[in-house]
Amino acid sequence: MAVTLADVAARARVSAATVSRVLSGNYPVAESTRTRVLRAVDELEYVVNGPASALAAATSDLVGVLVNDIADPFFGIIAGAVQAEMVTPAGESGRGGEKLAVICNTGGSPERELNYLTLLQRQRAAALVLTGGAVEHPDHAAAVAAKASRLAASGTRVVLCGRPPIEDATTLTFDNRGGARRLTEHLLTLGHRRIGYVAGPAERTTTRHRLEGHRAALTATGVEQDAERLTVHGLYDRASGYDATLELLRRDRTLTAIVAANDTIALGVCAALRDQGLRIPADVSVAGFDDLPFSADAVPALTTMRLPLHEAGARAGRLALGREPQPPGGVAMVRAELMARASTAPPRG
Amino acid sequence: MAVTLADVAARARVSAATVSRVLSGNYPVAESTRTRVLRAVDELEYVVNGPASALAAATSDLVGVLVNDIADPFFGIIAGAVQAEMVTPAGESGRGGEKLAVICNTGGSPERELNYLTLLQRQRAAALVLTGGAVEHPDHAAAVAAKASRLAASGTRVVLCGRPPIEDATTLTFDNRGGARRLTEHLLTLGHRRIGYVAGPAERTTTRHRLEGHRAALTATGVEQDAERLTVHGLYDRASGYDATLELLRRDRTLTAIVAANDTIALGVCAALRDQGLRIPADVSVAGFDDLPFSADAVPALTTMRLPLHEAGARAGRLALGREPQPPGGVAMVRAELMARASTAPPRG
DNA sequence: CTGTTAGCGCTTTCAC
DNA sequence: GTGAAAGCGCTAACAG
Numbered sequence: 001m002a003v004t005l006a007d008v009a010a011r012a013r014v015s016a017a018t019v020s021r022v023l024s025g026n027y028p029v030a031e032s033t034r035t036r037v038l039r040a041v042d043e044l045e046y047v048v049n050g051p052a053s054a055l056a057a058a059t060s061d062l063v064g065v066l067v068n069d070i071a072d073p074f075f076g077i078i079a080g081a082v083q084a085e086m087v088t089p090a091g092e093s094g095r096g097g098e099k100l101a102v103i104c105n106t107g108g109s110p111e112r113e114l115n116y117l118t119l120l121q122r123q124r125a126a127a128l129v130l131t132g133g134a135v136e137h138p139d140h141a142a143a144v145a146a147k148a149s150r151l152a153a154s155g156t157r158v159v160l161c162g163r164p165p166i167e168d169a170t171t172l173t174f175d176n177r178g179g180a181r182r183l184t185e186h187l188l189t190l191g192h193r194r195i196g197y198v199a200g201p202a203e204r205t206t207t208r209h210r211l212e213g214h215r216a217a218l219t220a221t222g223v224e225q226d227a228e229r230l231t232v233h234g235l236y237d238r239a240s241g242y243d244a245t246l247e248l249l250r251r252d253r254t255l256t257a258i259v260a261a262n263d264t265i266a267l268g269v270c271a272a273l274r275d276q277g278l279r280i281p282a283d284v285s286v287a288g289f290d291d292l293p294f295s296a297d298a299v300p301a302l303t304t305m306r307l308p309l310h311e312a313g314a315r316a317g318r319l320a321l322g323r324e325p326q327p328p329g330g331v332a333m334v335r336a337e338l339m340a341r342a343s344t345a346p347p348r349g
Numbered sequence: 350m351a352v353t354l355a356d357v358a359a360r361a362r363v364s365a366a367t368v369s370r371v372l373s374g375n376y377p378v379a380e381s382t383r384t385r386v387l388r389a390v391d392e393l394e395y396v397v398n399g400p401a402s403a404l405a406a407a408t409s410d411l412v413g414v415l416v417n418d419i420a421d422p423f424f425g426i427i428a429g430a431v432q433a434e435m436v437t438p439a440g441e442s443g444r445g446g447e448k449l450a451v452i453c454n455t456g457g458s459p460e461r462e463l464n465y466l467t468l469l470q471r472q473r474a475a476a477l478v479l480t481g482g483a484v485e486h487p488d489h490a491a492a493v494a495a496k497a498s499r500l501a502a503s504g505t506r507v508v509l510c511g512r513p514p515i516e517d518a519t520t521l522t523f524d525n526r527g528g529a530r531r532l533t534e535h536l537l538t539l540g541h542r543r544i545g546y547v548a549g550p551a552e553r554t555t556t557r558h559r560l561e562g563h564r565a566a567l568t569a570t571g572v573e574q575d576a577e578r579l580t581v582h583g584l585y586d587r588a589s590g591y592d593a594t595l596e597l598l599r600r601d602r603t604l605t606a607i608v609a610a611n612d613t614i615a616l617g618v619c620a621a622l623r624d625q626g627l628r629i630p631a632d633v634s635v636a637g638f639d640d641l642p643f644s645a646d647a648v649p650a651l652t653t654m655r656l657p658l659h660e661a662g663a664r665a666g667r668l669a670l671g672r673e674p675q676p677p678g679g680v681a682m683v684r685a686e687l688m689a690r691a692s693t694a695p696p697r698g
Numbered sequence: 699c700t701g702t703t704a705g706c707g708c709t710t711t712c713a714c
Numbered sequence: 715g716t717g718a719a720a721g722c723g724c725t726a727a728c729a730g
Contacts, residue, residue: 015700015702017701029700045499051722051723073420073421073422076419083453103419103453103454104450104451105452122399237642238642353706366718369710376715382715382716401707404709406722
């Protein structure tokens with residue numbers, strides 16, 4: 001099957017080693033030889049055998065990117081940004097940086113996450129980027145940490161983006177707690193006191209941190225008494241937001257605001273409120289989190305906490321390639337910014 | 350670096366060959382030996398060296414999935430569905446089907462598409478799924494076709510999902526032309542005659558087919574005279590929809606409906622109309638294409654053509670694995686279904 | 699600057 | 715049912 005290095009070498013009348021050197025560009029080769037080799041490569045339409053090269057060099061050009069749900073733009077944006085960083089910067093020798101960033105969709109399942117980790121370890125991936133909230137089950141957390149350590153030990157760079165730090169990994173955490181707190185403070189400042197909260201799946205770090213920030217704001221203002229009753233958990237999707245809103249209204253028809261754990265949920269919240277004949281924000285204010293592209297276009301435009309997902313992903317990509325210096329302590333925090341828009345207003349009366 | 354097959358063999362007191370056989374499960378091995386080997390694997394935490402195995406076996410367990418824009422849920426949904434098909438069906442011997450489906454984001458750039466194709470060829474990918482509209486530049490189309498043929502010749506299964514057929518590849522086309530036609534017919538039936546069209550980038554097959562379908566409907570009704578003037582091209586994103594709408598209104602303030610090349614654009618269209626003080630659908634009807642999850646939640650709910658993206662992606666995945674019979678002629682068409690919702694209504698007056 | 703020489707870790711005939 | 719041995723195609727010392 002297919003033309004090999006040796007074929008190219010024969011054609012260019014040099015040794016295989018020389019061809020290899022020309023191709024990897026990391027070793028001086030006479031200009032004349034180089035062009036001769038390159039021409040042979042072209043004529044033969046030679047394509048390097050990745051596995052063979054990975055085996056010999058004990059490292060591959062694969063970079064794994066794990067995401068919880070690739071159909072969710074939150075992850076799509078991050079993953080796209082990571083991948084965009086993999087292209088060789090102009091002016092580098094063609095081959096060098098041609099990493100293949102591969103996006104793996106865990107669907108939020110711990111088993112599949114571990115499975116992908118093994119698959120990537122098997123491929124001897126050059127680096128790994130784990131994105132999004134982590135599942136908090138202790139066994140699983142330990143398993144992931146162990147795998148990460150083993151990978152790091154074998155030379156794979158591990159970068160975390162949007163989840164809490166673990167040992168042996170560089171981490172970009174999102175300020176979910178602080179952001180959530182500021183968001184709820186915004187609502188409190190507007191005068192809201194009965195605020196519903198639609199949380200994500202219970203066992204995710206992102207879910208917990210955002211909920212904690214929300215509660216912290218309530219507590220600081222002394223209105224935390226009903227917090228438990230006014231919280232409903234669901235998935236990070238639109239349908240959960242819809243259902244949770246109906247449940248919240250059932251529990252307390254008098255609430256004047258609902259905070260959603262993310263923008264996608266917020267969309268469902270809005271839909272449910274409208275279906276119940278409630279106006280936004282006249283009757284109920286709504287806020288989300290993330291500031292996905294559609295949020296500014298929602299009607300009314302959604303108040304939310306903006307997370308610079310693209311920038312974070314790009315930085316994670318550079319860290320994975322070792323193209324950007326480690327943050328102090330290996331951990332950097334990405335801040336969230338309040339985008340106060342039309343979906344929040346002072347409560348009526 | 351790391352424990353190898355030989356280590357496992359030593360520990361289990363068998364030969365390397367036997368360990369290999371146990372692991373790949375495609376050869377009879379005595380039960381007692383098998384368990385002994387498996388235990389050794391466990392104790393040593395052995396992980397197969399993918400590159401080595403790929404080299405020796407001349408095939409890898411990588412499956413490439415190319416998408417135009419991973420931040421767009423259209424592609425996220427398809428890619429996620431493809432990837433979900435890669436998991437080993439319950440009851441199979443652990444190792445067998447553990448394919449690694451890797452998602453590659455071309456950003457719609459021909460160079461990057463070709464680049465990924467080469468990267469995947471280099472990795473000796475087991476299969477390839479190309480999704481979404483193709484770029485119509487003749488040189489590029491030829492280059493892609495050539496690469497596809499070469500890949501197919503070397504045993505890589507090539508599957509197309511949502512783009513026109515090429516030789517040596519199994520294809521799932523989307524009925525963009527027919528769908529677009531039916532959508533515009535829906536508007537015509539409602540009584541609209543002055544219909545604006547916001548198209549995607551000019552050189553994409555998807556763009557062209559949808560536009561052709563639209564025009565075909567107009568022509569059949571004899572109202573095609575202004576079609577050219579009432580068409581504006583842009584990207585497949587919200588901002589383009591917004592800008593294009595302003596341009597359309599500038600050209601003809603009397604139009605009563607706008608068809609967008611996809612739902613994301615339609616969102617921008619709606620935003621622009623609202624900003625111009627126009628009501629939907631009272632003043633202007635709006636229609637999209639794809640039926641992405643957010644479309645049903647838009648206000649008003651968006652009339653659109655539903656494409657079964659998840660099903661199509663899943664099927665593409667199975668075809669890539671050879672788990673589903675080839676459609677007759679290697680080409681199957683995925684139909685679009687009209688979802689008539691609140692954003693379209695008869696024109697006023 | 700270029701060629702020679704060993705492997706990298708696994709799969710796979712081919713014997714036993 | 716299991717072992718021995720010969721590569722798969724490439725890289726990386728090491729000479730020259």
